Amino acid sequence: MAARPDDKLNVIGxxxxxxxxxxxxxxxxxxxxxxxxxxxxxxxxLRSTQTHARIVRIDTSKAxxxxxxxxxxxxxxAPDLMFSEHQPVLAGDxxxxxxxxxxxxxxxxxxxxEEALELIEIEYEPLPxxxxxxxxxxxxxxxxxxxSPDNVGPTMEKDxxxxxxxxxxxxxxxxxxxxxxxxxxxxxxxxxxxxxFSNPDKLHMYTPTQGAxxxxxxxxxxxxxxxxxxxxxxxxxxxxFTGRGRPKPHxxxxxxxxxxxxxxxxxxxxxDEEFIMFRASGETVYKFRxxxxxxxxxxxxxxxxxxxxxxxxxxxxxxxLPSVYLNWVYQAxxxxxxxxxxxxxxxxxxxxxxxxxxxxxxxxxxxxxHVAQELGMDPADLHLKNAVMPGHESPDGSVFASCGLxxxxxxxxxxxxxxxKYGKLPKYRGxxxxxxAQASGSKAADNDTSAAMVKIxxxxxxTLYTGIPDMGQGSHTVMCxxxxxxxxxxxxxxxxxxxxxxxxxxxWGAFSQRGTFTTGNAVKAACEDARQQLAEIASRELxxxxxxxxxxxxxxxxxxxxxxxxxxxxxxNKSLHSTEGRFVMxxxxxxxxxxxxxxxxxxxxxxxxxxxxxxxxxxxVDKVWAAHDIGRVINRLAVEGQLDGQVxxxxxxxxxxxxxxxxxxxxxxxxLEYKLPRAYExxxxxxxxxxxxxxxxxxxxxxxxxGPIVVSMSAVAAAVQNAVGAMVPEMPMxxxxxxxxxxxxxxxxxxxxxxxxxxxx
Amino acid sequence: xQRQVMTLTVNGDRHEVLVSPRQTLLDVLRxxxxxxxxxxxxxxxxxxxxxxxNAEGEALLSCLTPAxxxxxxAVTTIEGLERDGRLAPIQQAFVEYGAVQCGFCTPGVIMSAxxxxxxxxxxxxxxxxxxxxxxxxxxxxHIKVKEAIRNVGRFRDAPAx
Numbered sequence: 001m002a003a004r005p006d007d008k009l010n011v012i013g014x015x016x017x018x019x020x021x022x023x024x025x026x027x028x029x030x031x032x033x034x035x036x037x038x039x040x041x042x043x044x045x046l047r048s049t050q051t052h053a054r055i056v057r058i059d060t061s062k063a064x065x066x067x068x069x070x071x072x073x074x075x076x077x078a079p080d081l082m083f084s085e086h087q088p089v090l091a092g093d094x095x096x097x098x099x100x101x102x103x104x105x106x107x108x109x110x111x112x113x114e115e116a117l118e119l120i121e122i123e124y125e126p127l128p129x130x131x132x133x134x135x136x137x138x139x140x141x142x143x144x145x146x147x148s149p150d151n152v153g154p155t156m157e158k159d160x161x162x163x164x165x166x167x168x169x170x171x172x173x174x175x176x177x178x179x180x181x182x183x184x185x186x187x188x189x190x191x192x193x194x195x196x197f198s199n200p201d202k203l204h205m206y207t208p209t210q211g212a213x214x215x216x217x218x219x220x221x222x223x224x225x226x227x228x229x230x231x232x233x234x235x236x237x238x239x240x241f242t243g244r245g246r247p248k249p250h251x252x253x254x255x256x257x258x259x260x261x262x263x264x265x266x267x268x269x270x271x272d273e274e275f276i277m278f279r280a281s282g283e284t285v286y287k288f289r290x291x292x293x294x295x296x297x298x299x300x301x302x303x304x305x306x307x308x309x310x311x312x313x314x315x316x317x318x319x320x321l322p323s324v325y326l327n328w329v330y331q332a333x334x335x336x337x338x339x340x341x342x343x344x345x346x347x348x349x350x351x352x353x354x355x356x357x358x359x360x361x362x363x364x365x366x367x368x369x370h371v372a373q374e375l376g377m378d379p380a381d382l383h384l385k386n387a388v389m390p391g392h393e394s395p396d397g398s399v400f401a402s403c404g405l406x407x408x409x410x411x412x413x414x415x416x417x418x419x420x421k422y423g424k425l426p427k428y429r430g431x432x433x434x435x436x437a438q439a440s441g442s443k444a445a446d447n448d449t450s451a452a453m454v455k456i457x458x459x460x461x462x463t464l465y466t467g468i469p470d471m472g473q474g475s476h477t478v479m480c481x482x483x484x485x486x487x488x489x490x491x492x493x494x495x496x497x498x499x500x501x502x503x504x505x506x507x508w509g510a511f512s513q514r515g516t517f518t519t520g521n522a523v524k525a526a527c528e529d530a531r532q533q534l535a536e537i538a539s540r541e542l543x544x545x546x547x548x549x550x551x552x553x554x555x556x557x558x559x560x561x562x563x564x565x566x567x568x569x570x571x572x573n574k575s576l577h578s579t580e581g582r583f584v585m586x587x588x589x590x591x592x593x594x595x596x597x598x599x600x601x602x603x604x605x606x607x608x609x610x611x612x613x614x615x616x617x618x619x620x621v622d623k624v625w626a627a628h629d630i631g632r633v634i635n636r637l638a639v640e641g642q643l644d645g646q647v648x649x650x651x652x653x654x655x656x657x658x659x660x661x662x663x664x665x666x667x668x669x670x671x672l673e674y675k676l677p678r679a680y681e682x683x684x685x686x687x688x689x690x691x692x693x694x695x696x697x698x699x700x701x702x703x704x705x706x707g708p709i710v711v712s713m714s715a716v717a718a719a720v721q722n723a724v725g726a727m728v729p730e731m732p733m734x735x736x737x738x739x740x741x742x743x744x745x746x747x748x749x750x751x752x753x754x755x756x757x758x759x760x761x
Numbered sequence: 762x763q764r765q766v767m768t769l770t771v772n773g774d775r776h777e778v779l780v781s782p783r784q785t786l787l788d789v790l791r792x793x794x795x796x797x798x799x800x801x802x803x804x805x806x807x808x809x810x811x812x813x814x815n816a817e818g819e820a821l822l823s824c825l826t827p828a829x830x831x832x833x834x835a836v837t838t839i840e841g842l843e844r845d846g847r848l849a850p851i852q853q854a855f856v857e858y859g860a861v862q863c864g865f866c867t868p869g870v871i872m873s874a875x876x877x878x879x880x881x882x883x884x885x886x887x888x889x890x891x892x893x894x895x896x897x898x899x900x901x902x903h904i905k906v907k908e909a910i911r912n913v914g915r916f917r918d919a920p921a922x
Contacts, residue, residue, distance in 0.1 A: 021856035024864035025871060026848060027798020027839035034797035111783065188802060188810060188865035188899045238800075238865030239899050271803035472863025472900045637859040641901055645862065648902025671807035671897060679903035680890035 003632060003700035005693045010552070011485040012699050015637040019477045019492055020470070029236045032192045032206050037264040040194070041070050043257045044113040045250060045267065046103040046120055047276065048095035051345040051664035052129035052142065055093055055102070055122060062119040063105055068112035071261035072120070074103045078256055081222050086145065087312040087348075089222070089252040095124075096144055096311030097347050098664045099276035101249045106257040106265045129345035131664040133283055133308050136344045144311060144343040153313040153341035156320055160327060161395030163334030166300025170291030173300075174371045177287050178363025180731045182308070182659040183352045184280035186671055189238020191277040195254035196264035197223075203230045203255055204264075208237035210244045210469055211509015212501035218247050223255065235499040240471035241353035241649070243278050245511050246315075250277055272669035275659065279315070279350035282308035286360055288367040289336075296377050298386040301326050302336040303364065305356075309341035310348035316341070318349070318356050325357040325710070326364075327396040328437035328601060329405070330386040335395050345664050353649045354709035357436070359731070362654050365434040365714030366727045378422055379718070380413045380433050383605070387435065390692070398439070398597055402702070404629030404690035405435065405603035411627035411688040416607040422722075428612045430723025434714025435605050438707030439598030440631075440697065441514030443591075448512075450519040451505035451589035452526040454483060456534065458576045460554065460569030462487060463495040464526075467507030468519040470498070473705055474638035475515045479523045481634055482698055486527035487534075488551030489568070505587075513703030516634060517600055518590050520698035525588025533584045537575045538566055592696075600694045602702040604628035606715035608651075608683075612723045614742060617735030619720055621651050621681075624712065627688035631702030640687060642704045647685050650712025652677050654720070658732050767832040771796065772841025780828045787811045787823035790838060798839040798868050799823060802897075809896030812869040813838045818879030820872060820895065839868035842875065850916035851875055851909070857916070858909040862900030870896045874910050883914060 023029045060072045075090045083089045091102050103120055107113035128142035135141060136151040143149055167173060194206040203223060209215050212232035219230045237244070250267045258265040269277045284307050291300035303326055307318060323337035352359065372379035388394065390403040412433065413419065421431045441448050453465040464483050470476045476498060480491035498504055507519055531551060538556040539546040542564055550559045557565030566574075575582040592599045607625045612618075624647050633639055656675040660667040668674050693700030720733050725745040730737060764781045771794060778793040787804070790796045790813070802810030804824045811824040814837040821836070842849040851874050854860070861867050870893070877884050877892035884892060889910050898906060 015859075017856050017859070018861060020864075021861055022848065024861045024867050025839075025852040025855045026843060027796075027868050029864050030797070031800065031865060033801060034791075186897075186899065188808070188863060188897075189800070190802065236864060239863045241899070271805045271807070274803075474862070641859045641862055641905060644902040644904040645900045646902075648904070649899075670805060671803050676897060676899075677902070678897070679893035679907060682902055682904055685904065 002695035003693050003697065007699065009485060009699065011481050011491060012632065012634050013636065016477055016481055016491055016635045017637065018474060019480050019496065031189055031236045031238055032194055032208055033268060035194055035206055037194065037196055040264045040266060041106040041108060041261055042110040042113050043104055043106045043254055043265045043267040044117050045101050045253055046117045048091065048098055048100040048102055050095055050124050050126060051098055051131055052127040053095050053124035054127060055091065055095060056125050057123040058103060059121040060103060063116040066112065066116045066119060068108040069105055069116045070263065071106040071257050072103065073256050073260055077260065081252060081256065083249050083252060084312055084314045089249050097345050099347050100311065101253060104253045104257055106261045129664065131345045131661065133285060133306060133342055133344065136342050144345065148343060151343045153309055153343055154316045154319060155340040157338050158323060159334065159336050161332065161334035163300045163302060163336040166333035167291040169333065170299045171294040172374065173289060173291045174374055175287065175289045176367040176370055176727055178729055180284045180359040182280060182282050182661055183653060183657045184275050184278055184659055184674060185241045185243050185352055186674060186676060187239045187241065187243055190269040190274045191248065191250060192266065192268040193251045193254040194264060194266040195258040197255045197258035198262045198264065200259060201229060204233065205230060205251060205255065206233045207251060208244055209234045209509065210240045210471065210511045211507065212467060213506065213508055214246045216501055219251065219255065222252055232501040233499060234469055237469055237471040242351040242355060248277055248279065275666050275669040276347050279348055280659065281352040281356065281359065282310055282349035284308065284359060286363050288364055290367065290371050292371055292375065294375065296375050296382050296385050298330045298332050300334050301330065301332045304338040307339065307341050308344050308346065308349060310344060310346045312348040313341050314348040315350050318351055321356045322360045324396060325360065325437065327394040328398060329388060329435050331388055331392060332395065346661060352653065354706060354713060358650065358653065358710045358713045361434065361436060361710045361714040362717035362731055366717050366721045369432065369718050369721060370727050380409065380418055380422065383433060383435055384409050398601065400601050401696060402631060402692035402694040403601065403603055404692040405605065407690045408603055408605040408627040408629055409435065411690065412605045412607040412625045415686055415688060416609065416625040418607060428614050428723060430612065430719045431607060431609045432715050432718025432722050433605065433607050434711050434718055436707055436710035436714065437601050437603045438513055438703055438710065440517035440600040440602060440703040441592065442512045442598045443594060443596055447591045448508065448514065448518060449589055449591040450507040450522040452519065452522040453505050454526045454530045454586040456530055456568060456572045456584040458569065458572050460567055460572055461495065462489060462493065463497055464523065465497045465504050466519060466523060467504040467509065468515050469510050471510060473510065473515065473642065474635060475510060475519065477638065478516055478520065478634050482520050482523050483527045485699065486524055486531055489554045513705050515705065516701050517697050517703055520701060521590035522588050524698045525590060526586040529588055530584055530586025533586065534568065534571050538571050541566060541574055599696045600631065600702045602628065602630045602704065602707045604707055604711040606711045608715040608719040610716065610719040610723055612738055617739035619655050619733060619738060621683040621716060623684045623686065624715065625686045626708065627690055628704065628708055629690040629692050630704040631694040631697045632691055632700035633689050634699065634701050639689065639704050643687055643708050644685060646709035647712045648677055648682060650709045651716050654713050654716045654731055654733060656732050765829060767829055769831060770835035772837055782829055784828045785824055786826040786828050786831050789828045790823060796838055796840055800865055800868055802866065809873060810866045810869040812872040812896060814872055814876050814879065818876060820876030839872060850913050851878060853916040854909040854913045858905050858912060860901060860905040860909040866896060866898045870898055870906055878913060884910065
C-alpha cells in the first residue's frame with residue numbers, strides 16, 4: 001500500500017539516537033582489526049616499485065627461510081587467480097603500476113613479515129610508461145595492453161531522446177571543459193582483510209564491506225567455490241564512501257596466504273599503502289555542451305568524459321554513472337553521452353564519495369551557470385525554468401513518481417537571500433547554486449533485491465535479521481524505526497542481527513543508495529508478515545476479527561478498547577508454548593518491479609556563499625543552504641548527519657583533495673599532505689527538508705546517502721566561479737589556482753579555462 | 762632488539778608488560794592489554810583516531826608514543842571514561858547529538874574532546890576548534906561533534922539513561 005502524506009506515524013520522523021550509540025562511544029564496537037583468531041598470522045604484500053616493467057626473475061628462497069615465516073606466495077601459486085578479466089591477483093610477467101601486487105608473505109608477526117619482504121629478490125626489465133592521460137593518448141605512446149593499441153579501454157556511446165533535434169532547436173550552444181584530479185577517500189578505518197581459509201571447503205572473510213554478496217560471488221569465482229562456501233563477516237565498518245563495494249586484491253591475497261599456511265591471515269593497509277589499496281578516482285577530463293533557446297529553455301545536454309582507468313579496467317560501471325545524472329535534472333529533449341577509459345601506468349581506479357557524479361557536477365553546474373550568464377539570466381531562474389517535475393519521464397525512461405526539485409530550488413533561493421546577493425556581493429565574495437538528483441537503488445542486469453527476517457521470541461523481544469551493512473549512515477537504526485513503526489514498539493527495544501553472510505538473508509548491500517529504500521521496504525514487509533501472524537493469534541485469543549486489532553506500545557489491542565489487549569510476549573507465548581507450538585517469524589523481500597533502472601529519485605538544491613582571499617587565494621565557505629527532497633524523513637537526526645557529512649566531503653573535494661602524482665608515484669599519501677577540512681573549517685549548514693511522499697518508498701522515504709554531496713560540490717564550485725568571475729576549469733580550487741583565476745579575470749582574459757587546461761600535462 | 766618489562770597504569774589498573782623498543786603505546790594497549798577500544802588509523806599521527814589521555818588529562822597520540830618512554834606512567838583510554846557502568850557526559854552528548862556515525866574515529870574524537878574538557882569545563886568556540894583540529898572525522902564533518910561538546914553541560918549530573 002502506497003504511503004500517504006497524512007499517514008499517522010509514531011516513530012518515523014523522530015530525532016532517533018543510534019541504536020548502537022552506546023557501543024560506539026564506549027569502545028565496545030568491534031571492528032575487523034580488533035579480531036584475533038587462534039593461530040592468526042600477519043600478511044604483507046610486496047608491491048611493484050616500477051611504473052611499467054617486465055618481471056625477469058623472482059627469488060623468494062631467502063624470505064621462506066626466515067624464522068617465523070609461514071607462507072610466501074607469488075603468481076606461480078595461483079596463475080589462474082584473476083582479480084578482473086585481464087588482471088591476475090599477483091602480477092605475472094608484467095607490472096603496470098607502482099604498487100601492483102607481486103608477492104606476499106604471512107608470518108608470526110608483522111615485523112617478521114616486513115623483514116621477509118625485504119628478502120624477496122625481484123629483477124625488473126623496465127618498459128616505457130605513460131602515467132598521465134596526455135601521455136597515454138599521445139601518438140606512439142607506450143602500450144599497456146596488446147588488446148588496446150591506442151590505450152583506450154572500454155567506451156560508452158549513448159543518445160537518449162533526440163539530442164540532434166535538441167541542438168537544432170537551440171538558439172545557442174555553449175561548450176566548456178573541466179578537469180578533476182586523482183582523489184582518494186581517506187576512510188577512517190583503513191583497508192583490512194582477515195581471511196581464514198585453513199579449511200579449503202570454506203573461506204571466512206572478515207572485512208569491512210558495503211555488501212556481502214559481491215564479495216562472496218567474486219571470491220567464490222576466483223577460488224572455484226560455491227557462493228555459500230564464502231562467508232563474509234563485517235560487524236562494524238569504518239566508513240565506505242563507495243570504497244568497499246567489491247573485494248580488492250588484498251582480500252584474494254589474504255585468502256591465498258591463509259590457504260597455503262593453513263592459518264588465518266590478516267592483511268592491513270599502512271597509511272600510504274591505503275592510497276594504492278583503495279582504487280580511488282582518477283584524473284578525468286569532461287567536455288560539456290548544452291543547447292538552449294534564447295529564452296532559457298534547455299533543449300539538449302551533452303557530456304564527453306575521458307577517464308584515467310589506471311593500469312587495468314577494474315570497474316567499468318564508472319563509465320555509465322554520469323550519464324544518468326545528465327538525464328535526471330533538466331527537461332531536455334535529448335541527452336548525449338560519450339565516455340571512455342584510458343589506460344595509464346598508475347594504480348587502477350575506482351570511485352570516490354559522490355561517485356563520478358559529484359566530480360562531474362562541480363564542472364557541469366558551473367557550465368550551466370555559464371549558460372545562464374551567456375543568456376543574461378540569473379542561474380537560479382534558469383534552473384527553475386528547466387528543473388524536472390513530478391510525473392516527468394526523462395529521456396532514459398526514468399519516471400519521477402515524486403519530485404520536489406522545484407520546491408528545493410525555491411527554498412534555497414528564499415532562505416539564502418539569493419535575489420539580494422547574486423551579482424550584488426562585494427568583490428571576492430561569491431554565491432552559487434547547484435542542483436542534483438539521485439536514484440534510490442537501481443536495477444541493472446540482475447535484480448535489486450533485499451530480504452529481511454524478523455522473529456518474535458516468547459518473551460516478546462523482536463529480533464531483526466538484515467544483510468544491510470551500517471557503515472555509519474545509520475541504516476540499522478532506520479531499520480529498527482521501520483520495524484518499530486509496523487509492530488507498534490520502540491526502536492531501541494529491537495535487536496539487530498547483522499554482519500555475517502552465513503546468518504543474514506540476502507541483501508546486495510549499501511550502495512546505489514538502496515539501503516533505506518530497498519532494504520527498508522524488505523524490513524517493512526517482514527514486519528508486516530510477523531504482525532499478521534501476531535494478529536491471527538491475538539484475534540483468536542481476544543475473540544475479535546483481526547482487522548479490528550491495533551499495535552502500539554508493545555501490545556496488540558482491540559481498536560477503541562484498550563482494556564482488551566495482550567502484550568507481544570503473551571501472544572508469542574500463547575502460540576509457542578502451547579500444543580500448537582507455532583513460532584512467529586516474519587519474512588519479506590523487495591525488488592523493484594521495473595525491469596531496469598530505479599523506482600524512486602531524490603532531488604536537491606544547495607546555495608553556497610564563499611569568500612576568496614585576494615592575497616592568498618584561499619577560499620572560505622561561509623554558509624551552505626541545503627534543501628533536499630528525500631521523500632519522507634525517517635530519522636531527522638541521521639538525515640542532518642548525512643547532510644553535514646556530504647557538505648564536508650563535497651567542499652573537501654572541490655577545494656582541497658588531490659593526489660599529487662609524479663611518474664606514477666603518489667607524492668602525498670598521508671592525511672596531512674592530502675588535505676581534508678578540519679573541525680574549524682566547516683560552514684554553517686541550513687537545512688530544509690522537502691518531504692514529498694514517494695509512493696514506492698517505505699512510508700514514502702527515498703535516499704539521502706549520496707544525492708546531497710553531488711549538490712554540495714556543484715554549489716561550492718559555482719560559488720567560487722561567481723567569486724572569481726569565470727568558470728574554474730579544474731578541481732581542487734586550491735589557493736594558487738584561485739589566484740591564477742583572479743589574475744586572469746582581472747586581465748580580462750576571456751577564455752581562461754581553455755587556455756589553462758591545454759597547458760596541463 | 763631487547764624486550765623490556767615496563768609498568769603502565771591504564772584506567773587505574775596497573776599492568777606489567779613485556780615490550781619491544783619498536784612498539785608504540787597504541788601497540789601495547791591494543792596488543793598486550795587487549796584494549797581494542799582505542800583504534801589504529803593511519804598510525805602516523807595524522808588522523809588522531811588513536812588519541813588517549815595522559816595522566817594530566819591531556820590528549821596524546823598513542824601511535825606516536827614509544828611505549829617504553831611511558832614506563833611508570835598512567836593513561837586513560839575510551840574504556841576508562843565510564844563510571845559505575847554509566848557513560849561519561851561527553852559520551853552521552855555524542856550519542857544524543859548524533860556526533861557518532863561509523864564510530865571508528867569516535868574513541869579518538871571523544872578522547873580529544875575529553876582532553877579539551879579536562880582543561881576547561883566549558884570551552885569556547887576557538888578552544889573547540891583548536892582542541893579538535895588534530896582529529897579527522899570523515900562522516901560527520903565535525904559539525905555535530907562540536908554541537909555535542911558545546912552541550913556537554915546538559916549531561917553533567919544528569920540521571921543515567
